[in-house]
Amino acid sequence: MELRHLRYFVALAEQLNFTAAAGKVHVTQSTLSHQIRQLEDELGCRLFDRENKRVTMTQTGEAFLERVQNALREVDEGIWAARLAADEMSGVVRIGTTHTFNMRIIPRCVSLFLSSHPSVRVNVMEMSGDDIAAALLRGELDIGVTYKPRDASQLRFEPLYSEELLLAVGESHPFAQRRFVRTAELHLQRVVLLPPTYATRTLLDECFRMANATPVVVAEMNAIAPMMELVSVTDIAAIVSEHALRRDDVRVIPLESPTPVRSPGLLWRSDEARSPAARAFASVIRTVSNGEGASKRRRRDRKPAPAKRGTKA
Structure with missing residues (x-):
């Protein structure tokens, strides 16, 4: 029939x-x-x-x-x-994203999306995670691309992949030639970190507690670029995403025991229908993020094993 x-x-x-x-x-x-x-x-x-x-x-x-x-x-x-x-695949899709994602993932997503939907205009606004959550609740954004905010009771968070946070130091720092650094070794080390209002700072503080380490927080900054500038000209260390601004005069080193790991994801209003354009853009983000996650797994698989006791780390 x-x-x-x-x-x-x-x-x-x-x-x-x-x-x-x-x-x-x-x-x-x-x-x-x-x-x-x-x-x-x-x-x-x-x-x-x-x-x-x-x-x-x-x-x-x-x-x-x-x-x-x-x-x-x-x-x-x-x-x-x-x-x-x-x-309806027209109009505007409004994206709120943190600096880390806006550096590489979001530009690639915008390029792929516009190649398939040239009649849609994409507005990308770089904001903190908490500001993204607040803007979503006010109806000023369609999608958030960030880490899970502290208060997401009226929002839905969809994890995309996991990423490691790395230690960033200047060329003259004592750790500059190390292949890895244990979190416990940051005890009393001078560091610059994100302010306590950031979810990433809460994660790092928990890692310090687990490692019984108390770094000396000499500065707090809410942007990566000035952090890296400070790191490059001092003996102050930072802990940043592997997507953070890379510079020839800054070394990034894996942290272990524990390794700080966070999951970026999509943030939505849980009580609001999504436009076709927003759903299509989210699909592109998932595709690009899957590629990011796969490349991270390949890099981890190729990473050399930690040096044994008595050998140079």
Whole structure:
């Protein structure tokens, strides 16, 4: 049974005339008659009585008609919704992202998205994670790309992948030539960190507690670029994302025992329907992020094993 059989059946049920029904569905009378006969053969019962060019519905046909009309109504509404969604792939999609993602992932996502949806304008705003959450709740953003905020009770967080945080030091720092540094070794080391209001700072403080380390926080900054500038000209260390601004005069070194790991993700309002453009952009972010996660796993697999005791780390 195909959809056209049902449409032909409804047309004939409404017209009770093969010529008029055939005209309504734009087929020949013989085609309509053949299709109705196919439907009756498949159902194993008569839907219409034909007597002296007079067409009437059987009791079975009457019972079948109501269900078919309901089914076709659902199908037509689905087709309309799909076409409407395709037509709506325009307008503006508003993205809030932190500095780390805006450096490489988001530009790639915008490029891929616009190549498929050139009629949509993309607005990208660089903000802190808490500001992204607040802007989403105010309805000023469609999507957030950030780490899970401290208060996400009215938001839905969708993790994308996991990334390690690395120790960043200047060329003259005692750790500059190390292959890895244990978190416990940061005890009493001078560091610059994000302010306590950031979720990443909460994660780092927990790692310090687990390692029984108390670094000396000599500065707090809410932007990566000035952090790296400070690191490059002093003996102050920082802990940053592996996507942080890379400089020739700054070394980045893996941290171990424990390794700080955080998960970036998509942030949505949980009580709001998403526009077709926002859903399409989120799909691109997932695709690009899957590639990021795979490349990280390959780099970790290639990473040399830690030096044994007595060898140079």
